[in-house]
Amino acid sequence: KNEVEQSPQNLTAQEGEFITINCSYSVGISALHWLQQHPGGGIVSLFMLSSGKKKHGRLIATINIQEKHSSLHITASHPRDSAVYICAVRNFGNEKLTFGTGTRLTIIP
Amino acid sequence: NAGVTQTPKFQVLKTGQSMTLQCAQDMNHEYMSWYRQDPGMGLRLIHYSVGAGITDQGEVPNGYNVSRSTTEDFPLRLLSAAPSQTSVYFCASSRSWADTQYFGPGTRLTVL
Numbered sequence: 561k562n563e564v565e566q567s568p569q570n571l572t573a574q575e576g577e578f579i580t581i582n583c584s585y586s587v588g589i590s591a592l593h594w595l596q597q598h599p600g601g602g603i604v605s606l607f608m609l610s611s612g613k614k615k616h617g618r619l620i621a622t623i624n625i626q627e628k629h630s631s632l633h634i635t636a637s638h639p640r641d642s643a644v645y646i647c648a649v650r651n652f653g654n655e656k657l658t659f660g661t662g663t664r665l666t667i668i669p
Numbered sequence: 670n671a672g673v674t675q676t677p678k679f680q681v682l683k684t685g686q687s688m689t690l691q692c693a694q695d696m697n698h699e700y701m702s703w704y705r706q707d708p709g710m711g712l713r714l715i716h717y718s719v720g721a722g723i724t725d726q727g728e729v730p731n732g733y734n735v736s737r738s739t740t741e742d743f744p745l746r747l748l749s750a751a752p753s754q755t756s757v758y759f760c761a762s763s764r765s766w767a768d769t770q771y772f773g774p775g776t777r778l779t780v781l
Contacts, residue, residue, distance in 0.1 A: 564711065591767065603759060603772040646711070655700075655719065655766040656727060659711030 562587045566647050566660040574668055579634040581663045583647030594621050594632050595646040639667045670695050675760050675773035682750040682780045690745040690776050692760030700763045701743040705756040750780045
């Protein structure tokens with residue numbers, strides 16, 4: 561079973577700061593997902609990536625397959641970015657995702 | 670499109686009662702899954718389906734049953750509720766198991 565670790569567990573920052581959330585895993589994967597869970601509980605998929613880097617608006621996700629590590633960056637953070645960010649991985653040939661416990665991000669105005 | 674819908678949003682049960690959590694999607698997705706989310710733990714897979722008529726167990730299947738008679742619907746049944754099943758339940762769907770998953774709004778279940 562893949563072990564997925566996220567850091568930090570909690571992060572509080574001022575509006576406008578550059579945010580980095582990290583995810584590491586123990587076994588080689590076919591894909592990694594970043595998800596956002598809003599305070600109301602809803603879960604939205606942000607990125608799915610298997611190599612390199614993806615960008616959507618102020619969000620950037622990178623993955624280093626050799627180091628088994630991914631980062632989620634938020635530029636010019638805003639209070640509406642406050643949420644729990646969850647990393648999940650899919651092992652090769654496996655239909656199932658393994659989830660991290662999430663990083664709770666709070667952006668203060 | 671409504672996406673993935675779940676009912677009910679909240680439910681309180683007594684130990685031993687049974688109930689069905691409903692999940693439906695209107696995106697013609699083949700892959701559907703049920704997760705539970707508990708404090709301090711990542712989402713854990715209960716059961717999943719890769720298409721109508723096909724279901725399989727996930728990481729924590731005990732105490733839960735599923736069926737997939739249509740592409741759209743994937744109900745989760747608790748036959749005899751236990752306090753350990755108090756959790757938030759999410760249903761998700763995707764075109765295939767390798768694709769981005771779309772999550773329902775969740776059902777908060779309390780078993781007394």
